[in-house]
Amino acid sequence: MTKRVTTRGTRRTSLDGTRADILVCGASFAGLAVARELAGSGADVLVVDRYAVGERATSACAAPTPWLHAMGVTDSIRQELPDMTFTTAHGTARFRLPWSWSSFDYRQLCELLFAQSDARFETAKVHGRCPGGVRTDRGDLHAPVVVDALGWRRVLGASGYQPPAAPLSRGLEVHPHSGGPDDALDIWIERDLVRRGYGWRVPAAGEQRVGVGSYAPRDHVRRPTVALAERLDVDAVRYQGNWFPHRLRPATEAGVFFVGDSAGHCFPLSGEGIRTALYFGVACGRELRAVHAGEQPLERALANYHEFSAGHRRAFRRALGLQRLLPVIPPRLLTLGLRAFGRQRIVDRAFGWYLRQADPAFARPRADAS
Numbered sequence: 198m199t200k201r202v203t204t205r206g207t208r209r210t211s212l213d214g215t216r217a218d219i220l221v222c223g224a225s226f227a228g229l230a231v232a233r234e235l236a237g238s239g240a241d242v243l244v245v246d247r248y249a250v251g252e253r254a255t256s257a258c259a260a261p262t263p264w265l266h267a268m269g270v271t272d273s274i275r276q277e278l279p280d281m282t283f284t285t286a287h288g289t290a291r292f293r294l295p296w297s298w299s300s301f302d303y304r305q306l307c308e309l310l311f312a313q314s315d316a317r318f319e320t321a322k323v324h325g326r327c328p329g330g331v332r333t334d335r336g337d338l339h340a341p342v343v344v345d346a347l348g349w350r351r352v353l354g355a356s357g358y359q360p361p362a363a364p365l366s367r368g369l370e371v372h373p374h375s376g377g378p379d380d381a382l383d384i385w386i387e388r389d390l391v392r393r394g395y396g397w398r399v400p401a402a403g404e405q406r407v408g409v410g411s412y413a414p415r416d417h418v419r420r421p422t423v424a425l426a427e428r429l430d431v432d433a434v435r436y437q438g439n440w441f442p443h444r445l446r447p448a449t450e451a452g453v454f455f456v457g458d459s460a461g462h463c464f465p466l467s468g469e470g471i472r473t474a475l476y477f478g479v480a481c482g483r484e485l486r487a488v489h490a491g492e493q494p495l496e497r498a499l500a501n502y503h504e505f506s507a508g509h510r511r512a513f514r515r516a517l518g519l520q521r522l523l524p525v526i527p528p529r530l531l532t533l534g535l536r537a538f539g540r541q542r543i544v545d546r547a548f549g550w551y552l553r554q555a556d557p558a559f560a561r562p563r564a565d566a567s
């Protein structure tokens with residue numbers, strides 16, 4: 198597989214006036230899912246990102262295994278994690294899930310998604326809208342259809358989104374080179390570690406991704422991340438951090454499609470945003486396919502996609518309610534609740550419901566997938 202690098206220096210020629218049928222801004226989970234869904238549609242799709250495809254990982258890279266199968270990216274899997282543990286100040290509960298998580302290699306996953314598309318790619322930093330397209334640091338790009346898959350900043354939206362005032366969580370993690378103790382995705386819900394949030398460890402075959410997320414954007418997470426790494430006796434090295442949204446936002450605005458974190462498509466409570474970015478990316482790509490095939494006007498696609506996203510409001514609200522509740526449950530009660538929850542029938546029901554909120558069956562398997 199070719200290793201792409203971000204176009205720099207004199208190779209960063211002007212793209213001013215470049216035209217495409219569909220312009221996808223952002224080449225991570227959401228943008229690449231849109232591009233992949235458009236493969237074979239005949240549309241001239243241009244994907245742009247400030248970095249080369251897969252160059253900058255944006256997360257701990259754990260997703261439900263059935264989704265990785267459905268998107269044809271199983272080759273990127275590093276380790277399958279059939280269990281989850283939840284640790285509070287008063288004990289640990291271990292669950293066997295009805296489906297598994299898998300940690301994966303970000304670059305490889307992005308390249309596999311991109312390889313399934315027939316899109317063009319250019320590195321460019323997107324600054325905002327311009328008449329008929331978007332303004333970038335390499336000039337204005339023109340397309341009748343524009344997708345913002347640029348992450349939580351929602352660069353192509355009318356109003357900015359600034360932490361700490363915006364409904365965003367923050368996360369930071371370290372990536373030490375050492376294997377995890379076993380095949381479980383570990384979660385810590387301890388107020389002494391983080392007041393409103395949780396810690397995690399994602400084993401990834403010879404590497405661990407250890408981090409802390411806070412639902413309260415004003416609470417810093419560096420100290421708890423280092424504390425968790427020390428507790429697990431791993432080196433606090435190779436830091437990576439970002440914001441992630443915990444509230445849905447309108448999925449369309451002024452003729453632009455917003456997908457993934459730019460539309461708040463990241464589950465509150467769990468902070469899981471990869472699966473949902475893929476899910477809503479597939480949905481957006483399908484609407485755009487129908488537009489290109491002349492089966493519906495662009496306005497219809499905008500309305501359909503907007504309604505599709507808003508149709509998930511209840512599940513997102515429910516998760517946000519739980520996110521607010523979690524930090525105020527007395528720790529002993531939480532521990533008892535987790536132990537009671539440990540009955541397999543309840544685990545299967547709860548995690549089954551959770552997976553169905555963005556079901557892998559929605560992603561049509563592609564015949565040419567790996």
Ligand SMILES: Cc1cc2nc3c(=O)[nH]c(=O)nc-3n(C[C@H](O)[C@H](O)[C@H](O)COP(=O)(O)OP(=O)(O)OC[C@H]3O[C@@H](n4cnc5c(N)ncnc54)[C@H](O)[C@@H]3O)c2cc1C
Binds near residue numbers: 458
């Ligand atoms: C520390 C941490 C760990 C996480 N771990 C997990 C996890 O294990 N599992 C999970 O499901 N979720 C996880 N999340 C959440 C998850 O990372 C996001 O929800 C997910 O990345 C959203 O995907 P996206 O494609 O919408 O946006 P992003 O992945 O943020 O991608 C946005 C893309 O746009 C590009 N871009 C941004 N601005 C510009 C610009 N101006 N011009 C050009 N390009 C630009 C970026 O380079 C990037 O490629 C984690 C989040 C954090 C912070």
